[in-house]
Amino acid sequence: MNKQEQQDYLDKYKKAKEKGVPFFPDIIFKDTIVVFIVFIILIALAYFVGVPLEARANPNDANYTPRPEWYFLFLFQLLKYFPGNLEVVGAMILPGLFITLLLLLPFIDRSPKRHFMTRPYASIAAIVVVLGIGLLTWLAVNEAPPPIQAAVVDKAAALYATDCANCHGQGIVIPEGTDLHKLIAAGNHQGMPAWGGDLSADEIDMLAGFILSPNGSALFTQECASCHKSPVLASGNPVQLQKVFDEGKDFPAHKDLNTPDWKSTLTPDQENALLNFLAAPDGQRLFAINCQGCHGEGVGFSGTKEELRAMIEKGGHEIKMPGWKDTLSADDLNTLAQYVVDPEANSAGSTMFGKYCAACHGDKIPAAPDEASALSIIALGGSHITMPVWGEILTAEQLDALTSYTWDTSQGVGVASGEKLFASNCRGCHGKFGEGGPNPTFPGDMIFPISSSEYLKTRDDATIRNIISQGQPDYGMTPFGSAYGGSLSDEQIDAILGFIRSWEANPPSVSPPKAPPVVTQPQELSASQIYGSLCAQCHGVNREGTASGPALDPAQLRAEFDDQALHDMINNGVLKVAMPGLGNMFTDDQVKKLVILVAGTETGTSTGSGTVPKPPTNSTVSFNDQVLPIFQAKCSMCHSSATTFGGWDSTSYQAVMTSGDNAPEVIAGDPDNSYLMQLLQATNGAFMPPTGKLSDEEIQIIMDWILAGALDN
Amino acid sequence: MLANLGDWLNDRFGWRGIWEAIFLRKVPHVNWFYTLGSASLFVAINQAITGILLTLYYVPTPDHAYDSVVYITTQLPFGWLIRGLHHWGASAMVVLVVLHLLRVFFYGAYKFPREATWMTGVILLIVVIGFGFTGYLLPWDQRAYWATTVGTRIAGVAPYVGDFLLKIARGGPELSAVTLARFFGTHIWVLPTTLALLVVIHLYLVIRVGISAVPAKDE
Numbered sequence: 001m002n003k004q005e006q007q008d009y010l011d012k013y014k015k016a017k018e019k020g021v022p023f024f025p026d027i028i029f030k031d032t033i034v035v036f037i038v039f040i041i042l043i044a045l046a047y048f049v050g051v052p053l054e055a056r057a058n059p060n061d062a063n064y065t066p067r068p069e070w071y072f073l074f075l076f077q078l079l080k081y082f083p084g085n086l087e088v089v090g091a092m093i094l095p096g097l098f099i100t101l102l103l104l105l106p107f108i109d110r111s112p113k114r115h116f117m118t119r120p121y122a123s124i125a126a127i128v129v130v131l132g133i134g135l136l137t138w139l140a141v142n143e144a145p146p147p148i149q150a151a152v153v154d155k156a157a158a159l160y161a162t163d164c165a166n167c168h169g170q171g172i173v174i175p176e177g178t179d180l181h182k183l184i185a186a187g188n189h190q191g192m193p194a195w196g197g198d199l200s201a202d203e204i205d206m207l208a209g210f211i212l213s214p215n216g217s218a219l220f221t222q223e224c225a226s227c228h229k230s231p232v233l234a235s236g237n238p239v240q241l242q243k244v245f246d247e248g249k250d251f252p253a254h255k256d257l258n259t260p261d262w263k264s265t266l267t268p269d270q271e272n273a274l275l276n277f278l279a280a281p282d283g284q285r286l287f288a289i290n291c292q293g294c295h296g297e298g299v300g301f302s303g304t305k306e307e308l309r310a311m312i313e314k315g316g317h318e319i320k321m322p323g324w325k326d327t328l329s330a331d332d333l334n335t336l337a338q339y340v341v342d343p344e345a346n347s348a349g350s351t352m353f354g355k356y357c358a359a360c361h362g363d364k365i366p367a368a369p370d371e372a373s374a375l376s377i378i379a380l381g382g383s384h385i386t387m388p389v390w391g392e393i394l395t396a397e398q399l400d401a402l403t404s405y406t407w408d409t410s411q412g413v414g415v416a417s418g419e420k421l422f423a424s425n426c427r428g429c430h431g432k433f434g435e436g437g438p439n440p441t442f443p444g445d446m447i448f449p450i451s452s453s454e455y456l457k458t459r460d461d462a463t464i465r466n467i468i469s470q471g472q473p474d475y476g477m478t479p480f481g482s483a484y485g486g487s488l489s490d491e492q493i494d495a496i497l498g499f500i501r502s503w504e505a506n507p508p509s510v511s512p513p514k515a516p517p518v519v520t521q522p523q524e525l526s527a528s529q530i531y532g533s534l535c536a537q538c539h540g541v542n543r544e545g546t547a548s549g550p551a552l553d554p555a556q557l558r559a560e561f562d563d564q565a566l567h568d569m570i571n572n573g574v575l576k577v578a579m580p581g582l583g584n585m586f587t588d589d590q591v592k593k594l595v596i597l598v599a600g601t602e603t604g605t606s607t608g609s610g611t612v613p614k615p616p617t618n619s620t621v622s623f624n625d626q627v628l629p630i631f632q633a634k635c636s637m638c639h640s641s642a643t644t645f646g647g648w649d650s651t652s653y654q655a656v657m658t659s660g661d662n663a664p665e666v667i668a669g670d671p672d673n674s675y676l677m678q679l680l681q682a683t684n685g686a687f688m689p690p691t692g693k694l695s696d697e698e699i700q701i702i703m704d705w706i707l708a709g710a711l712d713n
Numbered sequence: 714m715l716a717n718l719g720d721w722l723n724d725r726f727g728w729r730g731i732w733e734a735i736f737l738r739k740v741p742h743v744n745w746f747y748t749l750g751s752a753s754l755f756v757a758i759n760q761a762i763t764g765i766l767l768t769l770y771y772v773p774t775p776d777h778a779y780d781s782v783v784y785i786t787t788q789l790p791f792g793w794l795i796r797g798l799h800h801w802g803a804s805a806m807v808v809l810v811v812l813h814l815l816r817v818f819f820y821g822a823y824k825f826p827r828e829a830t831w832m833t834g835v836i837l838l839i840v841v842i843g844f845g846f847t848g849y850l851l852p853w854d855q856r857a858y859w860a861t862t863v864g865t866r867i868a869g870v871a872p873y874v875g876d877f878l879l880k881i882a883r884g885g886p887e888l889s890a891v892t893l894a895r896f897f898g899t900h901i902w903v904l905p906t907t908l909a910l911l912v913v914i915h916l917y918l919v920i921r922v923g924i925s926a927v928p929a930k931d932e
Contacts (some may be wrong), residue, residue: 001825011827016741016926024736027743031751042759042805046797051784056779059888066859069849071807071842079772081866091867103835105818106828114821114928126818212865 005112052243058162074136077143098129155225156210156277159203163195164211172211179405180208181286186461209280212397216277219270227257228526238279238290242393245271272395281397283405290390291406309403317386323381324356337374356428418499421492425480434503440533441476443586451503461497463663472669473573473580473659474710478538478548487548527593530586535598538579544600549579557599566595574667581709621705622713623653630698631656634689653712668710671703734920741926746820749813750919756806757912760844761905763799771851773897775890778853803845810841821932822925830918833911840908846898850893859895864886 001009021027058064068076076094082090116123128240164172170538174180184204185196194206208216220228224698244251248261266274279286282533303311311319324333332352339349390399423432431437449455459467468488469481481493488496523534532541538549545551557566565635571591573581582591621627631639631650639650648665649655657666662675671677679688680699687693705711723729752854770789772781786790814834817823823831850861865888868877 006825013923013926014743017739017923020739020741020926022736023738023740027740027747028736031748034745034748034752035755038805038809039759042756042798042801043794045778045801049801050793051796051800052851052856053782054854057775057853057855059858061855064855064859066863067856068860068864069845071845072860072864076863087870088872091870097836099839103832106823106825106831109824112824114824114925114932115930116819116821117930118932119821123819126815142855266904287755332846345775583724683909 001112009112040262060162061158070137073140074133077140080143080488084372106441131618150583154217154221156206156220157214159207160210161505163199164207167192171214174212180211180280180282181205181285184208205280208282208285209277212280212282213273213276215270216275219274220265220277223262223266223274238275238286238389238393238398241275241278265534272397275395276397279394279398281395281401283401283403283408283597284395285400286402287405290402305403305407309399312403312406313389313391313399315389315391319387321377321381323379325379328356333375333379334371336378337371340374341371341376407533417492418495418497418502421488421496422499425488426496429477434500439476444553447475450500453504456501456504458647459663460661461501463661464497464500466663468496468665470667472658472664474664474712476534476580480548485548487546522609525586525590527590527597530590530594531597534582535594552598554598563595566599567591568695570594621701621708623705623711624713625703627705630654630694630702632654634694634698638689657710666706666710669707670708674706675702677706738920738923740924743924743927746816747924749809749816751812753806753809754912755915756802756809757908759798759802761805763795763802764901764905766795767799768901773851773893775853775893778851778893782852782854806841807845810838814838817925820882820925820926826922827918827925830915830922832920833915837908837911838913841913844900844904844908847896848886850896851900853893854874858888865892907931 060634068074075090078094079090082088109119111119114644115121181201181204183192184199184207185194185201186196192221195207197206203541206217245263248263249255249259262271279289328336335349336352336356339353343350382682390402394402422430426434429437430450434449436447436449439445439447467477468477469486470484471477471486478486480488482489499628509520535552538546539552540546540549545554561569569579571581571583571588573579582594586594635650638645639648641649641651641655644659646661647663648660657664659665660675663677665674667674675685677699679686680694680702681687682693693699752860761881767785769791770781772778772786782796784821787793789795817831817834846861846864849864865879865882868882869875871878880886882892883889884895
């Protein structure tokens, strides 16, 4: 465009402008209308279509088919035509060239022509580009696998892979009678997280089914997933599931769907695997779904486990109740019938029920609609026709699991077994009702009541489990969890927890006795007294050993250790097996006497004073002078007795060691596993204080203090 | 009263001059295609406002990004609307600026004396695409993560400097918290300031030179 053409344009434009309209209101009016329409469309899209949000990003899921935003699809498609070394052409050169052309367009096309008909080359080029981009986008949409098809993967396996495989590997062997659903939902105290918050009940069932029957999950994906989006059947009724096979094409829900006759399509093994996946052989769940409606929490049963299994298998037709009309008088029959219909009505019935019926019926009183029918059932007896023949419905694995669980409930696990376990493991120190009392390992120390409502309300289950499992070594409580060298399994600890929790509903009627202060000073105890009150807890009263500690055979000890090693062991404890050190409680002389007590004298070696050094005074870091001031300055604004965030109180030694949702927050001698150190050093992702890391010096002081045994000094 | 206030302010700010220059200027008769620029500007403002509101709740870390987006969408009062407007606004933005560009192209409006207006417009288009690309990762769902993995990988195919570019884009060899942080930073600081600056220049040029007339058949 030369100067003349430019001037011509300007003149022409000036005329057009003079003939034109003012920007406001004419143009603004049009703009406003369009803007309004655009806004309405956006709101409509937000309301009616919403915004898609897929599952949380999972970097391990390499099977995901990436799909860019729609306006990048054409680039995505373009790349497909430039494989290998040519990729740079599609990715860089072509787009770069296009952008450069676009940017420099005014200098490339310098003709004065403006109407698109008068410059055909430019117009055609633009149309080709627009159509090209449109075509590429269309191809991308059609070539990419439809998302639904891409989603048909074994969901249960995927869930297992993302959530479980990191710790459990390819598969898990589940001990019989495990409440798998509850375990997955609640986690355990050996570091397994509680999944209940992240996963739905169906997903947990699906996982349980997959863990117990991985093949079934694969079969489900292959055969059923095209119609059943997810195995919601996992919590479903096994009776219905079995009907799918028994009724084949006549199964009501499948009738019009042209499904194959599953009975002939799948082998018996496959059928079994599929059923095990859909209704996992998980005794507790099976009981809850199938039996609870009639049997309540459990079944009273006095036979053997084999008999129980046979009874479940054969169902109610085989369970014959005798006719009572020959044995009982008419009055007795009436009393019983009245009692069964309304237990409140006739108290005499209760005794009679206990005498004649409870052997089979347990505590569960069979319901009858009215007295007349109750009377006829009791008088004539008969079979228990409402109980299905489970042997025809459940798979062998499911029957085993169900039997095993039912058996356990009939033996009274739960609160009752928790009470027994509490009595044998905890009562010695905590008292019959958890009222506490003098601490046998720390003279002068009183054990806090653990049955007060305040204690129970401020400790969640995880905290109490941790305390039982890991012990409180600083208070002389040894770890009880098998993972920490103790003798109790997770289930047993749960049972104890259940018993402790039962106090919450029914607080112990006896108020804690006021225990007299301990008169015996630790320094006055003889070696055998010390052994009896402390060592015997783990090593046995007669040194025979228990589940928590080895037997102490003098000859064997002598063969392995000399005086010095034994002294150190008793004095400092053995961290690896959670044996507490006694050096802080007793005098060196008492420790030496203990050595002689457990191992006899070392022949040829003098045990006189002097050969045994003083206990290492590695407690150079003082809690009160060095550690506590850090807590006061940096922690106590949130972690005090008034504001116990995270349940932790940092204002006193006692509180530091025992409080906290993750109590104990401090594990003496083990900074790496002390939650406090993990937070301070941010080794686990979370960190404290939220306002910024402590100085290296401060962290070192706390670490040294924990290393030295987290003493109260 | 109001007129007095207007006079008082005019004596000090001289706003009547600005008002006349911007709003009372005469423009040629134009058709509805000429509203596309204003519509783009409107959507840009919509994106800015909803974007600011989103940052009040959004947390740009891999641990919390997804949860915060879920929270915004499902829990926050009108969160669905804010996020919906922002999400669909992004698509609308792309559609509108491309249509705007096509209008300018087919009317020959990029020619003298509007070359500079066109060039700022093209850069604005690139910025808009940059918004789309960086914003796509922020919800941290599967789609976001994998699309960005593929998208950033493209930077790696450049000869010689590919690896270097890839590392700059991702902040490391893999997509990580660093990637999320820099995409977030780019999306809410770098690109908006660039966009604002370019929009001001673009509008200044539009007002100074005037919007083009619809060309006649013989032009």
